[in-house]
Amino acid sequence: MELLVVIAIIAILAALLLPALTSARERGKSITCVNNLKQLGACTTFYCDDNSGWLPRPGQLIGSDGKPTGQWQDHLIAYTGVPLKDRCWQEVLNTSGEYLPKKLFDCPSTSGVIPYGEDHDYGRNAYNTISGKNGDFLPKIRYASRRVYLGDIFNDSSLTGSSAFYNLSMAGYSQLTFRHAGLVNILYLDGHAVSRVRPAIPVKNDYFYGDWPESNYY
Template identity: 35%
Template sequence: MKMLMQKHRFTLIELLMVIAIIAILMTILLPALKNVREVAKKIKCLSNEKQIYLAWTYYCEANNGYLPRADTTRWGAPPAGNLKWQQIMRDELFPAVKLSQWGYYYWDQKGYLACPSVRDHKSPYDSFQFSNYGMNYWGIGGCGPWASKTYTKITNIRFPSMQIGFGDTADMQTYGHYVYGYSGQVKFPHLNLTNVLYDDGHAEPKNRSVLAGMSSFDNAPWGNP
């Protein structure tokens, strides 16, 4: 009877086996949980782009249908000192774009111009800022090469459901009103996907292979047909 009443204790080998099983389960589950978080961030990013679309349409309505330029310079001109579309559309983008007490505009790192999948946001109190979204420089931005057509009004857009207006971007840096770089490069922060917003307001993720061959100045989704 005394032996039956003794409590069973884990041996060292059994304890190590339990730890090993837990480690294996964590190895399997953690990547899946990370993917779930990234999918949620991708959905939030798509929502951000829809907000940008609304601001863009508000700007066009307030300016008799005229499109905001991606950049206030022309192709090949030095980028420093130019106004970007975020600064041109600052009233429509508020509160994502704010005016600091020192007199320069900055993108709120908690606003909808900040992609949730990008970690390198600068402090809103620092003059140097990185915008996580860019406008199509060749298309609606009106700043493409001389060989490309330039759209000046929203009614000029022939195939809005096919032409990219905005998307995830990187490397576009500002210092107050000064801009260093153009609209930036396309970035793929969502599990190797990039979110793109079309001129009709719908947004969807794209992979590198889909965008790689789309480089014509005269055709959608980048250029103006």
């Protein structure tokens, strides 16, 4: 009888503590995610230093030589400490085309293995591109502390855009996602990373996204 009472007490305590433990575990994952974004911000600074102040372009283009220019992850992987022979931001796991994002490109709150080419844990602001250019010229950007650069995104094969995100009003396009207990982690162009609730993220374009006439933010 006494043993049953002890077991019942343990079960009650476990039921009370489990939500708190789950919340603490998710908070730890969110902190790791924020640190990933901060380090990717540092990698971006190094990239800009090596490329006359230009940010890597959000998506992939075909260059004048007919070869792909690479996505923003492809440009930053060289600054993450990955050996030269392994410089791909995703690790292909099998012949079925499943992969895992590598190191800083892997948000710990995502499910892990995903179909090749259909998903990204982090996306780059699609509006950070000067008309006719391959990216944005970082030294001349105004309001860098208010303008988002990278963030958590949800993206699959049914959405337009892969490595970049659009504002929350763009149905059918990849967008920021609030996967950390209702929070989204984002990195601003000045290098600081934070967690934000949905009401704090503008639905349509303003200085947060930067989709203004170029004269307004340069």
